[in-house]
Amino acid sequence: MPPPLPPPSFGPQGDSWFAPLSIDLIVKVFKTSFFHPFIAWIIPLCFRAQNMFWDAPPMLVSIGWASFITLSWLIMAINDRLGYGRPREVDLSDEVIVITGGASGLGLLIAEVYGMRGATVAVLDVEEMENGEARGVTYYKCDVSDKEQVARVAAQIEKELGTPTVLINNAAIVNGKPLLSQSLPEIEKSLSTNLLSHFYTLKAFLPSIARNERGGTIVTVSSVIGTVGAARLTDYAAAKAGVSALHRSLTAELRQSHPNIRTVLVTPGQLSTPLFYGVRTPNRFLAPVVEPVDVAKEVIAAIDSGRNAHLAMPLYARWIDWYSVLPVSLQVLARRLAGVDTAMEEFKGREGFKKGEGKERGGFRIEAF
Known part of the structure; x- marks a missing residue:
C-alpha cells in the first residue's frame, strides 16, 4: 500500500492561501482609503452629485467623518514639525x-x-x-x-x-x-x-x-x-x-x-x-x-x-x-x-x-x- 500523500502546499513552507494577510496589510488598506482625507471627501461629493441635500443625515455623517480625518492628518503633520523640526536640504x-x-x-x-x-x-x-x-x-x-x-x-x-x-x-x-x-x-x-x-x-x-x-x-x-x-x-x-x-x-x-x-x-x-x-x-x-x-x-x-x-x-x-x-x-x-x-x-x-x-x-x- 503506497504511503499517504502529503498535504497540499501553497507556499515555500506549505503556507495557506491567506498567509500573506496580516494586520499591517489591513491597516495599510484602510489608511489609503477610509482614513485618507482625499477619499473621505469623495464620499460627500458623491452624495452631492446625486442631488442629496446638505442637511440629509448621510451627508452630515460623511462630512463629519471627512472633517475628522482631515483634522487628524493636520494634527499629525503639526506634531511632526514641532517634534522633529524643519528638514535639512539633501543633494x-x-x-x-x-x-x-x-x-x-x-x-x-x-x-x-x-x-x-x-x-x-x-x-x-x-x-x-x-x-x-x-x-x-x-x-x-x-x-x-x-x-x-x-x-x-x-x-x-x-x-x-x-x-x-x-x-x-x-x-x-x-x-x-x-x-x-x-x-x-x-x-x-x-x-x-x-x-x-x-x-x-x-x-x-x-x-x-x-x-x-x-x-x-x-x-x-x-x-x-x-x-x-x-x-x-x-x-x-x-x-x-x-x-x-x-x-x-x-x-x-x-x-x-x-x-x-x-x-x-x-x-x-x-x-x-x-x-x-x-x-x-x-x-x-x-x-x-x-x-x-x-x-x-x-x-x-x-x-x-x-x-x-x-x-x-x-x-x-x-x-x-x-x-x-x-x-x-x-x-x-x-x-x-x-x-x-x-x-x-x-x-x-x-x-x-x-x-x-x-x-x-x-x-x-x-x-x-
Whole structure:
C-alpha cells in the first residue's frame, strides 16, 4: 500500500492561501482609503452629485467623518514639525554615505540604491560584499568593534571620497546562545560590535558631519528586542537597548549643539535577513516578517527628505513601548502567545545560512527579528 500523500502546499513552507494577510496589510488598506482625507471627501461629493441635500443625515455623517480625518492628518503633520523640526536640504550628488555592515542584507540594499542614484557610498564590513563592487559603492574591510580600524578607515574615507554627511550604523552580530553557554570573549565581541561600535563610528565620523554647512544625518538601526528582550538574546537585547538609549541622548545633544544634523532611529521587528536564520516566526498575522526592501525604502525616504524620524515596523513595533505598561501577568501571557522566548530554539544564524540550509525550493526563507 503506497504511503499517504502529503498535504497540499501553497507556499515555500506549505503556507495557506491567506498567509500573506496580516494586520499591517489591513491597516495599510484602510489608511489609503477610509482614513485618507482625499477619499473621505469623495464620499460627500458623491452624495452631492446625486442631488442629496446638505442637511440629509448621510451627508452630515460623511462630512463629519471627512472633517475628522482631515483634522487628524493636520494634527499629525503639526506634531511632526514641532517634534522633529524643519528638514535639512539633501543633494545626493554631494552626499557621502557611510554604512556599517553594508556587505549584505539591509545595509547592502541601501548602499546599492544610493550608489545607483549618484551618491558616494562607503561600506564598512569584515565580510566581502555579496554582489562584488556595486556602482558608486566603495568597500572598506573594517571590523567596527576595533576602534583603531574605525579611526583609520574614517581618515581614509575622508581623503578618498570626501567629507561624510550620512552615517548609517547597521552592523550587528548574534550569538544566539543562553547566557550560561556564552564565553566572556563571545559576550565582549557581541557588545563591542552591537553597541560600542556605535560610539567608535560616531567619534570618528560625527566631527566631519558637523563641519558640513548643510548638516547631515545619523541613522541608528536598533530592534524591538531592545524593549522586550528574549531568551537566548541577553547580549543582543542589552546592546540594542543601549543603542536606542544612545540614539535618544545623542538626538537631545545635537538638537542643542548642531541643529542641522538629523537623526533617524530604526526599530524593526522580524526582519528577513541571514542574521537570524532559523528563527521560528511568531504569529504571522499580528507579527508579519518584514522584508529588508521595505525597511530600506523607509530609511531612504527619511534620509532623502532630510528629516528626523523614528521608523518602526511592522505595526506592533510602533506600539511596543506599551508592553511595559501592561501588568506583569499580561506581559507573561503576551510572551507565551507570541512565542518570543522559544523562537531562538532552532537558530542557525549566518553560518547555517552560508552552508545552504536557507535554500528551500529554489528560494530563500529567512526569518528573523
